[in-house]
Amino acid sequence: MVGNLHLLKRIKSPEDLKKMSYNDLEILAEEIRRYILEVVSKNGGHLASNLGVVELTIALHKVFSSPRDKIIWDVGHQSYVHKLLTGRFDEFSKLRQYKGISGFPKRKESIHDIFETGHSSTSISAAVGFAHIRDLTEEKYEVIAVIGDGALTGGMAFEALNYAGHVKKDFIVILNDNEMSISPNIGGLSSYLTRLRADPAYYKLKSDVEYILNNIPAIGKSVAKTIERVKGSLKYFLVPGMLFEELGFKYFGPLDGHNIKQVVSTLEMAKKTKGPKIIHVITKKGKGYRFAEENPDYFHGIAPFDIDTGRVIKPKKGPSYSEVFGDFLCTLAERNDKIVAITAAMPDGTGLRKFSQRFPNRFFDVGIAEQHAVTMAAAMAMEGFIPVVAIYSTFLQRAYDQIIHDVCLQNLPVIFAVDRAGIVGEDGETHHGVFDLSFLRHIPNMVVMSPKDESELKSMLITAVKSSSPVAIRYPRGSGIGVDKNQDINPIEIGRGEILRKGKDINILSIGSMVYPSLEAAKMLTDHRIDACVVNCRFLKPIDGELLKRLAEISPYFITVEENALQGGFGSAVLEFFERENLFDLKIKRLGIPDKFLLQGPRELLLKEIDLTPEGIVNDVLTILRSENFGREKTKT
Numbered sequence: 137m138v139g140n141l142h143l144l145k146r147i148k149s150p151e152d153l154k155k156m157s158y159n160d161l162e163i164l165a166e167e168i169r170r171y172i173l174e175v176v177s178k179n180g181g182h183l184a185s186n187l188g189v190v191e192l193t194i195a196l197h198k199v200f201s202s203p204r205d206k207i208i209w210d211v212g213h214q215s216y217v218h219k220l221l222t223g224r225f226d227e228f229s230k231l232r233q234y235k236g237i238s239g240f241p242k243r244k245e246s247i248h249d250i251f252e253t254g255h256s257s258t259s260i261s262a263a264v265g266f267a268h269i270r271d272l273t274e275e276k277y278e279v280i281a282v283i284g285d286g287a288l289t290g291g292m293a294f295e296a297l298n299y300a301g302h303v304k305k306d307f308i309v310i311l312n313d314n315e316m317s318i319s320p321n322i323g324g325l326s327s328y329l330t331r332l333r334a335d336p337a338y339y340k341l342k343s344d345v346e347y348i349l350n351n352i353p354a355i356g357k358s359v360a361k362t363i364e365r366v367k368g369s370l371k372y373f374l375v376p377g378m379l380f381e382e383l384g385f386k387y388f389g390p391l392d393g394h395n396i397k398q399v400v401s402t403l404e405m406a407k408k409t410k411g412p413k414i415i416h417v418i419t420k421k422g423k424g425y426r427f428a429e430e431n432p433d434y435f436h437g438i439a440p441f442d443i444d445t446g447r448v449i450k451p452k453k454g455p456s457y458s459e460v461f462g463d464f465l466c467t468l469a470e471r472n473d474k475i476v477a478i479t480a481a482m483p484d485g486t487g488l489r490k491f492s493q494r495f496p497n498r499f500f501d502v503g504i505a506e507q508h509a510v511t512m513a514a515a516m517a518m519e520g521f522i523p524v525v526a527i528y529s530t531f532l533q534r535a536y537d538q539i540i541h542d543v544c545l546q547n548l549p550v551i552f553a554v555d556r557a558g559i560v561g562e563d564g565e566t567h568h569g570v571f572d573l574s575f576l577r578h579i580p581n582m583v584v585m586s587p588k589d590e591s592e593l594k595s596m597l598i599t600a601v602k603s604s605s606p607v608a609i610r611y612p613r614g615s616g617i618g619v620d621k622n623q624d625i626n627p628i629e630i631g632r633g634e635i636l637r638k639g640k641d642i643n644i645l646s647i648g649s650m651v652y653p654s655l656e657a658a659k660m661l662t663d664h665r666i667d668a669c670v671v672n673c674r675f676l677k678p679i680d681g682e683l684l685k686r687l688a689e690i691s692p693y694f695i696t697v698e699e700n701a702l703q704g705g706f707g708s709a710v711l712e713f714f715e716r717e718n719l720f721d722l723k724i725k726r727l728g729i730p731d732k733f734l735l736q737g738p739r740e741l742l743l744k745e746i747d748l749t750p751e752g753i754v755n756d757v758l759t760i761l762r763s764e765n766f767g768r769e770k771t772k773t
């Protein structure tokens with residue numbers, strides 16, 4: 137049981153916490169930790185990141201007046217404490233659940249959620265935008281971007297820092313440094329932050345040296361000049377946060393992010409300081425829950441778990457698509473030393489952890505830098521290597537131009553392992569990967585495919601490795617029917633679909649995760665005496681035109697089924713194909729994701745909501761055939 141939450145329950149808005157003593161704030165922090173642990177252990181969620189920002193969030197709401205002052209949470213996965221302090225205690229038990237509150241900031245949910253996030257590294261740009269308009273309209277409020285050390289590795293964050301230092305707007309960047317992205321953070325900036333976390337002697341050294349230099353008696357012009365030069369170069373080594381200072385920010389820190397008093401007083405000081413400020417706060421990811429402190433990457437985003445043991449309650453049935461992908465890539469890499477793998481800060485999520493251990497020289501974690509990952513892969517391909525870039529569908533959106541401009545335009549054989557394609561579940565609308573078929577298929581030279589199951593994923597990977605052009609393979613979160621151990625894994629002819637079930641009444645064309653539900657629908661249709669043909673198209677591009685034409689000769693009725701936005705996706709490709717072929721007498725219905733952002737919830741439930749289920753397919757088949765007066769008596773139920 138969660139125990140007494142008497143202080144937390146009293147907080148209806150941040151104003152309530154402003155009146156509390158520091159002693160009570162410490163107790164409040166403890167209650168918040170306990171409650172977050174309790175809810176996330178049941179619902180799953182981003183536990184470690186939230187446990188790390190409890191005191192920081194309390195301090196922010198003590199010093200600033202939300203929503204007048206605008207607090208922007210980068211990525212937003214660490215906004216649970218903020219939610220609890222801004223009047224959402226009652227709804228919090230439904231965190232990440234269907235129709236419950238989101239795991240990310242949502243404007244519809246609260247006036248305190250100023251800017252929606254989910255993808256990384258946007259907060260500083262948003263903050264500068266607010267600051268510009270505030271000044272233009274002569275309003276008075278503070279703007280605060282809270283960004284993690286991981287999110288700071290993203291290109292957008294650098295672009296925004298560069299710009300913000302230039303325009304010198306009054307606003308604050310809180311750099312929440314826990315030395316972790318999802319996995320340990322990487323890169324030069326991360327090493328720089330590590331140096332900044334230096335021991336207190338560092339400060340002493342700085343002030344001592346400054347004192348000595350300032351007190352050397354002036355003995356002639358040239359000596360004075362030399363001293364100035366020495367001071368100038370020493371400051372690079374001695375002034376904390378010099379990099380940020382040079383960019384135009386006033387740097388505060390590093391400070392202990394779990395010391396509410398210290399954070400509050402620094403925030404107060406920053407508030408009084410003009411221009412852009414950066415406050416470097418050191419926190420511990422997973423703070424207060426032993427298992428999360430010891431294993432913050434595992435508890436970054438966790439499924440429901442047992443609090444006492446830290447173990448996930450429903451362990452996965454079998455390996456996920458990501459694991460099958462990662463394992464099989466290792467097998468292929470054993471045989472082919474040209475294969476290299478790239479991740480943008482997600483070695484575990486993408487299944488590349490084993491690859492990184494077996495082939496450390498051929499594995500590259502670039503940080504949260506999808507654009508950089510793709511262009512880097514282009515150059516590697518140019519040098520005769522076979523780069524495999526594994527990125528979640530939703531984050532690949534970041535690298536759209538790089539895919540076109542650096543990879544496809546030069547027709548380079550980069551393999552895109554597009555993970556988490558389709559509905560991802562509880563992370564909700566920022567994370568569903570439902571646009572990739574649409575944004576990849578119109579790019580010249582690109583081959584786009586999607587496997588119906590894990591065995592086919594392996595076949596597609598072999599196919600991709602042999603390809604001389606860019607290839608994208610998209611596959612869903614979690615697992616499918618599993619790998620068929622008896623099945624030989626062979627390459628697939630590019631652009632060839634397969635008929636899985638012959639039928640003369642209607643053609644159900646499906647791709648990827650929708651192939652098995654289509655087969656199921658065809659089985660159900662036999663009860664209506666409808667004989668449906670089911671095709672696993674496998675390739676969105678090039679689409680199997682020959683097969684489509686043959687099918688059109690058997691039946692003019694088509695249903696396309698895809699777990700992707702209807703606009704511009706697989707169904708659209710089929711329509712366009714028939715239009716190109718001047719085959720206008722066909723009846724084609726497309727099933728997929730409608731033109732709206734889907735909310736959070738279990739994938740099965742969300743699919744049901746939009747009728748992307750075997751039953752939904754059956755209903756559509758019946759509607760089409762009935763409206764066509766097709767075999768009237770046959771379709772009677």
Ligand SMILES: Cc1ncc(C[n+]2csc(CCOP(=O)(O)OP(=O)(O)O)c2C)c(N)n1
Nearest residue numbers: 185254255256284285286287316317318481
């Ligand atoms: C563009 C983009 N790429 C990848 C991710 C996946 N992701 C979510 S949180 C995270 C790590 C963030 O680290 P940090 O900002 O330091 O936050 P922490 O969890 O350590 O508090 C990553 C890689 C994302 N949300 N957005």
Ligand SMILES: CC(=O)[C@@H](O)[C@H](O)COP(=O)(O)O
Nearest residue numbers: 211213254437485556563613
């Ligand atoms: C916040 C974020 O973007 C990631 O942590 C994401 O939630 C991971 O998703 P998976 O759980 O599907 O790996």
Ligand SMILES: [Mg+2]
Nearest residue numbers: 284285286316
């Ligand atoms: Mg971090």
